[in-house]
Structures are given as structure tokens and as C-alpha cells.
Amino acid sequence: MTDRIPVTVITGYLGAGKTTLLNRILTEQHGRRYAVIVNEFGEIGIDNDLVVGADEEIFEMNNGCICCTVRGDLIRIIEGLMRRRGKFDAIIVETTGLADPAPVAQTFFVDADVKDAARLDAVVTLADAKWLLDRLKDAPEAKNQIAFADVIVLNKTDLVTPEELEEVEARIRGVNPYARLLRAVKADVPLSAVLDQNAFELDRILEIEPNFLVVEEHDHDHDHGHRHHHDHDHECGPECGHDHHHHDHEDHGHEEHSHKEHSHALKAYHDEDIQTVAIEHGGEVDPERFVPWLNELTQRDGPDILRCKGIIAFTNEPRRFVFQGVHMILDGDLQREWRADEKRRSKLVFIGRKLKEAEIREGFARTVA
Ligand SMILES: Nc1nc2c(ncn2[C@@H]2O[C@H](COP(=O)(O)OP(=O)(O)OP(=O)(O)O)[C@@H](O)[C@H]2O)c(=O)[nH]1
Numbered sequence: 003m004t005d006r007i008p009v010t011v012i013t014g015y016l017g018a019g020k021t022t023l024l025n026r027i028l029t030e031q032h033g034r035r036y037a038v039i040v041n042e043f044g045e046i047g048i049d050n051d052l053v054v055g056a057d058e059e060i061f062e063m064n065n066g067c068i069c070c071t072v073r074g075d076l077i078r079i080i081e082g083l084m085r086r087r088g089k090f091d092a093i094i095v096e097t098t099g100l101a102d103p104a105p106v107a108q109t110f111f112v113d114a115d116v117k118d119a120a121r122l123d124a125v126v127t128l129a130d131a132k133w134l135l136d137r138l139k140d141a142p143e144a145k146n147q148i149a150f151a152d153v154i155v156l157n158k159t160d161l162v163t164p165e166e167l168e169e170v171e172a173r174i175r176g177v178n179p180y181a182r183l184l185r186a187v188k189a190d191v192p193l194s195a196v197l198d199q200n201a202f203e204l205d206r207i208l209e210i211e212p213n214f215l216v217v218e219e220h221d222h223d224h225d226h227g228h229r230h231h232h233d234h235d236h237e238c239g240p241e242c243g244h245d246h247h248h249h250d251h252e253d254h255g256h257e258e259h260s261h262k263e264h265s266h267a268l269k270a271y272h273d274e275d276i277q278t279v280a281i282e283h284g285g286e287v288d289p290e291r292f293v294p295w296l297n298e299l300t301q302r303d304g305p306d307i308l309r310c311k312g313i314i315a316f317t318n319e320p321r322r323f324v325f326q327g328v329h330m331i332l333d334g335d336l337q338r339e340w341r342a343d344e345k346r347r348s349k350l351v352f353i354g355r356k357l358k359e360a361e362i363r364e365g366f367a368r369t370v371a
Pocket residue numbers: 014015016017018019020021022023044045046047098099128157158159160161186187188189
């Protein structure tokens with residue numbers, strides 16, 4: 003399974019910086035060969051000078067990237083790419099700014115041949131620091147794009163004040179507490195923080211403390227933003243099981259810094275339309291019950307489940323079961339073994355609209371071994 007080609011879906015509202023990011027990927031010397039699929043809507047900013055044989059549907063960039071424009075059917079394009087397997091290591095798809103990214107992401111799992119060959123690596127959402135707050139109010143697509151994301155690039159931070167930046171980050175967290183959040187100017191994120199995310203982002207599930215959304219004090223603004231002044235450590239005693247050191251500084255220059263570091267008075271919001279259900283369980287899970295439950299849940303409530311993902315500890319299984327889904331399309335497999343220094347804990351996250359939280363929790367509880 004691991005040799006399936008990773009697919010990165012780049013999404014984001016009109017003008018957020020998708021093409022800017024794509025241009026960086028296409029021009030940077032990164033030693034990887036990407037097949038890039040862009041749709042022809044809106045302004046495609048790929049500089050024609052960079053393109054060899056630009057009138058072809060599939061063309062090659064000077065850093066080895068293969069580029070195609072979706073003029074026809076996405077499946078047909080992907081099938082064309084699959085015939086060129088071996089010529090590239092990964093696929094990047096840029097979606098149009100107005101589109102719901104789900105159908106694009108799903109395309110990679112519905113067609114049997116494509117599914118065998120490709121896996122969704124991450125949904126990367128570009129967000130415009132200046133305009134996102136407005137779009138969250140008036141554009142459901144913009145909110146969906148945030149909710150879907152595994153990685154959010156908060157771009158155009160040069161156009162806002164530090165206070166505005168904190169506000170927009172808090173709003174993003176209200177919609178999607180689990181995505182990796184990177185600040186950027188002209189999409190200047192390290193590509194390693196955006197591409198080839200699979201293992202990394204899944205390992206990171208639940209690492210961001212959902213507790214920072216705990217509501218302490220209401221202010222009654224029109225969209226019920228809840229804000230509070232939060233000292234990140236004050237709720238937890240010495241018995242606390244939380245890991246307070248999630249800062250992942252590794253190689254990520256623009257990594258979102260800890261709440262402590264860049265904010266002493268962190269605002270927290272619960273978004274009204276989008277909910278997150280996060281479940282963590284310390285014991286074993288019975289695969290015979292878990293897999294059918296997850297399938298049924300996503301088949302039935304798929305339209306409302308924008309995104310789900312999880313790492314599961316199955317009984318008598320040394321490997322971690324890792325799954326993710328977009329609406330009713332699910333993808334899961336047994337991956338690496340649990341390490342000796344690692345607790346066998348199952349973690350699941352569902353992000354969506356009108357989620358039936360109690361039912362999801364009860365359903366999961368019945369799969370516990
Ligand atoms: N000030 C500022 N401008 C930026 C930044 N990033 C991109 N831009 C500009 O914003 C405009 C839109 O950027 P694009 O990359 O084309 O955005 P897009 O998401 O591809 O836009 P659509 O294709 O219309 O959906 C361009 O003029 C960019 O040069 C940034 O960080 N700061």
C-alpha cells in the first residue's frame with residue numbers, strides 16, 4: 003500500500019495564493035518529480051515561460067515536474083498519468099477556488115485502478131489572512147475548505163496586524179483544531195511541511211489540545227464567538243496526561259508556534275456550523291466490529307462528514323491501523339508497527355456539519371474489545 007503515489011490536493015478560496023504555492027513547487031529544485039494537475043478555471047498563473055510544450059494537456063517543467071491542465075475529465079487525466087508511472091513520485095492537484103474540494107479528493111478513491119495506484123496524502127488549504135474572516139461568514143465553500151484541510155497555509159500575513167492574525171488563527175481553529183497551521187507570505191512555506199505529509203500528519207492527530215477551545219466566558223457577538231484568556235498550563239496538574247510539548251520545531255521554519263509562545267491571551271471560538279468529534283481510547287479495538295461500524299457510519303452520514311481520520315490499536319495486531327476519509331469515501335490500511343516506547347492508543351477525529359456526537363461516541367464504544 004505504501005508504494006501508492008501520494009496525492010496532494012491544494013485548495014483555498016479565490017485569490018488565497020494557490021497558484022503562488024504551486025509556482026513555488028514547480029520552480030523549486032526539490033529533487034522530487036511531481037505531476038501537477040491544474041484546472042483551467044480562474045487565473046492560472048503558471049508562467050508560460052516555464053512550460054515546455056504548453057499546448058499539450060500534459061507537459062513537463064524544467065525541474066522535472068509533469069504538469070497537466072484539467073480540460074476534460076479528471077479521471078481521464080489521471081489514467082493518462084498512470085500510463086506514465088515511474089516518471090513522477092507524487093501528484094498535486096490544484097482545485098478551483100470556488101469548488102468543494104471533496105469531489106476532487108474523492109476521484110482518487112472511486113476509480114478502482116486509480117485507487118490502487120494513488121493515495122490521498124493531504125489536503126492543503128490556502129487561506130487569505132486578510133479576507134478569510136469575511137469569507138467564513140459569507141462563503142460556505144471557504145469554510146469547507148478549512149474544515150477539510152490537513153495543512154492550512156495562512157497566507158498574506160503581510161497584509162494584517164498581529165492582532166488580526168491572532169483573530170483569524172483563532173477562527174480557523176474554531177473550524178478545524180487539528181490541521182497543521184502555517185503562517186506565510188507569498189506562500190513561503192517549507193515544501194516539506196506541505197508535501198509528503200502522510201505519516202506526519204496522521205501521527206499528529208489530537209496533538210493540538212482540543213482543550214484550548216474550552217469555553218470560560220461568553221461574549222455575545224453575533225456569531226457567538228467564545229473567547230477566554232487562557233493560560234495553557236493552568237488546568238492541568240501533575241497527573242495530567244496531556245503532552246504539553248507539541249511544538250514540532252524540526253525543520254519547519256513556519257511551524258505554528260505554541261499557544262504559549264505567541265499568545266498569552268488566546269482566543270477560542272467554536273464554529274457554529276462545523277463540529278469536531280475527537281475520540282481517544284487507551285484499550286484495544288475489535289477490528290471485526292470497528293471496520294463495519296466505520297463503514298456504516300460514513301455511508302450513512304458521509305454527506306455531513308467532511309473529513310475523518312484515525313489511528314487504531316486493533317487487538318492482537320502489532321501494526322497500527324490508519325484510516326482517513328472524505329465524506330463517504332474511506333481509505334485505511336495497516337501501517338507500521340507500534341513502537342515499544344509508544345502507547346497503543348486509538349485516536350479518531352471527525353470534522354463535519356450536524357455531526358451526531360453522542361451516536362458516534364456510542365458507536366465507537368461498542369467496537370472496543
Ligand atoms: N500581499 C500579498 N500578496 C500575495 C501573497 N501571496 C499571493 N499574493 C498575491 O495575491 C494574488 C492572488 O494569488 P494567487 O496565487 O493567484 O491566488 P489563487 O488562490 O491561485 O487565486 P485563484 O486562482 O483566483 O483562485 C496574486 O496577485 C499574488 O501575487 C502574499 O502573501 N501577500
